[in-house]
Amino acid sequence: MERVQAKSVKYRLRFIFLIILLLVVCGEAAIRYWIELPQIQAIQVESDKKDFKRVVQAIKSSLKSVQVWSYDYGVWEDTYNYMEDVGEGVQYINKNYVFGTFHAAGLSGVKLITQQRRTKFECEIIFDDEQCDQHNISNIEPIQLDAIINHLDSVNQNTVSSSGIYITDEVPHLYGISKITNPINNQQSGYLIFFQKMDKVLIDQWRSETQLGIDVEWAKNERYSVLSNNMFDDINQNYSYINDNGYLSFSLPDINGNNLISISFKADSEQAKQDFLSLTLILGVSAGLAIPLLYFRLISREVVKPMEYISSELNRINETSNYQYKFPRFNTLEVNLIVSAFNRLLERVQYQQEQLREKNESLQLVARQDYLTGLANRRHMDKLSERLWYKTVKANESFCVCMIDCDYFKQYNDHYGHKKGDELLIKLASLLIEIEGKHTNVIACRYGGDELVLLAYSLPVEMLESILAELKEQLLRLDIKHESSYLGRVSISVGYYHTLAVNEIEANPFFIKADKALYLAKKMGRNTIVNYHNMDN
Incomplete structure (x- = not known):
């Protein structure tokens, strides 16, 4: 591209500046003279509304956060199982209701209530402790609890979560x-x-x-008031606030219409007024710029048209997401400074896009894959098993879970060291990956520790048994030395459960029964394969 000799437009505008300097003073005085008080008041009202909305939104955001926590745990299958006394209830509580889980959210207590409105579990969340304090629980009156539950049930049938505020022991609480x-x-x-x-x-x-500067006051000695979150929507829509000499305040009534909480703060409307008056100075400058019509062509050619071109190209880049573009140079020095800045920005965006693409690919791999073995990790396995079970139920086909355990793996770790133990798991995983490559309807996963899993669907049991037997023999042919095993080499025990998917209500029973078969395989002396259906034999 031919190099263009750039010229600074500021030297050509010096004469305009002398005219503007005179017109600014005249324009400013004229605008302030003609401005009317209602216009300023309208600006103050608009500023007050914005401040009011900011405060309401901050409170609603906190309520939403508590509501999201309750929803996330409420629709969790383990929570449902705990309420139905399915599985290890104590283990569920000890595992999930600990300090680290809720510290960032600032939560202070939790209750699990049955359908009959009896408390099944409750505790206070102590930030300087590792476990919930079940002796100093967050108090709430029964009438408040009934009001909270009744409000949730009365919204509509599809609503599963809600939030609000209540006061107990003269301390207001947010609830979800x-x-x-x-x-x-x-x-x-x-x-x-x-x-x-x-x-x-x-x-x-x-x-x-x-x-x-928000200040909060609440009703004292009030033990039965509850504020539902939909009250905020009414206040927000109606701008229900009072302006007293620059201080805004509004009240939050409970479900009975009593004043529960009052919130006040100093508004920014006075600053908005000053900003408006300062704006008149800018308007005065703009009025002065309208006078020197003789320079319009110069500005249009050297500044406006190049900027319109740049704006048009930026919009095109935004629409196509094609950042492999470079702006040409123009006649004006200042415009070229902008062009250079945009060119550098486009180059950096292109570089960061490439970096982001690589990071996203890496994160997706980490989210699904076990870092040691390269197999699907436990989290991905859980999702796969449910999806495959559902798929085979619809097709009326078989589904199978094979639990694979390395015999005397702990003794192998203790004798040869954890590094050798990791190498052993990698070798065993490579055998499963080979099986996965040969059979499209078999997926290899790491369950945890030295336990590996094969998920098989739409696969005859005879073929499955052949695959498992071949896996067992392949490992023995590797002849990996194991002095702590009676065989003198590494072996595996396998337990599997194979049946039509419709015979179970979900995927989890397949894991439970496969684990029972694996337990029997170990009890029988290890280095064996047990079918759950043959356990009685």
Whole structure:
């Protein structure tokens, strides 16, 4: 491209500046003279509305956060199983209701309520402890609890979660409630409620988010008031606030119409007024710029048209997401500075897109794959098993889970070291990957530790048994030394459960029965394969 000699437009505008300097003073005085008080008041009202919405939004955001926590745990299958006394209830509580899980959210308590509105579990979340404190629970009056549950049930049948505020022991709390629902069949088994104290930390958070000095007052000696989240929508839509000498305040009534909480803050409308008056100075400058019509052609040719071209090209780049573009140079120095900046920006965006693409590919792989063996990890396996079970149920075909355990693996680790143990798992995983490559309807996964899993679907049991026998023999042919095994070399035990998918209500029973078969294989002396259907024999 031919190099263009750039010229600075500022030298050609010096004469215009002398004219503007005179017109600015005249224009500013004229605009301030003709401006009317209602216009300023309208600006103040609009500013007050924006401040009001910022405060309401900050509170709604906190309520939404507590509601999301309750929903996430409420629709979790393990929560439903705990309420139905399925599985290890104590293990579920000890595993999930610990300090680390809720610290970032600022939650202060939790309750699990049955359909009959009896408390099944409750605790206070202590931030300086590893476990919930079940002796100092978040207090809530029965009438408040009934009001919270009744409000959730009365919204509509499809609503499974809600949030709001209540006061107990003269301390306001945010609550989030969710129906405890089985994610598979949508059966309900009670309610889960999370609480968050409206303490100084939370109020300071609102102040930080809104950049306003928020003060909160609440009704004293009030033990039966509950505020539902839909009250915020009414207040927000109607702008239900009072402006008292620059201080805005509004009240949040409970479901009975009583004043529960009052919130006040200093508005920014006075600053908006000053901003408006400052704007008149800009308008004065703009009025002055309209006078020197003789320079319009110069500005249009040297500045406006190049900027329109740049704007048009930027819009095209935005629409096509094609950042492999370079702007040409123009006659004006200042425009070329912008062009150079855009060219550097486009180059950096292109580079960052490439980096982001590589990172996304890496993250997707990490989310699905076990880092040591390269097999599907436990989380991905759980999703795959449910999806494959559902697929085979619709097709009325078989589904199978094979649990594979390396015999005396702990003793192997203790004798040869963990590094050798990892190498052994990698070798065993490579055998499973070979099987996966030969059979499109077999998927290899790592269950945990030295336990591996084969998921097989639409596969005859005879072929499955042949695959497992070949796997067992391949490992023995590797002749990996194992002095702590009676065989003197590494071997595996396998337990599997193979049947039509419709015979079970979900994928989990396949794992349970395959694990029982694996247990029998170990009990029989290891280095063997056991079919769950043959356990009685």
